Amino acid sequence: MSAGWLAGERTELAAQRILDAAARLFADRGVADTQMADIAKAAGCSRATVYRYFENRQAVRLAFVHREARRIGAAVVTEVDGITDPGERIVTAVLTALRTVRADPLLIAWFRPADAGLAVEIGQTSQVIAALAAAFLPDSLAGERDRAQVARWLTRLIVSLLTVPGVDDADERAMLEHFVTPLFVRT
Known part of the structure; x- marks a missing residue:
């Protein structure tokens, strides 16, 4: 060249x-x-x-994922802006992330059966992804450690739904409202 x-x-x-x-x-x-x-x-x-x-293939993968995670994070910020209910904020954030990834053939490719393991590995070890996920968590979560743990769990949840989707959007919303919302709503 x-x-x-x-x-x-x-x-x-x-x-x-x-x-x-x-x-x-x-x-x-x-x-x-x-x-x-x-x-x-x-x-x-x-x-x-x-x-x-x-440096290597992993560095390319990581740089790509981080670039796209920041883009997805910006889309989520726009979508959740003004939502004050913590449960609805999380449900909307997760659904927006799912919709954004699924709409982009360059991103959804990461969740094919042969490649999903790479997505899981990066998703669970990336400080960038954890920080983006933590940004949407309610302030009521005590401590940085709790926020980091919940952020990793939310990342795992999103990767799981991208790899094994619900029946449709309504099904995924219903699952999130039933299983996730109660974790963020204090009674």
């Missing part, structure tokens, strides 16, 4: 171009089956260039 690949453009734009190429491959081939050489070819650069920005 030429030494001028993305010459004059900022480093961040180059990394985003690589992540965009990886996203298309994740959707087409599957997350587990996407190799660094595939990403380089799809991005129009050399493997060495990809490795300059990302």
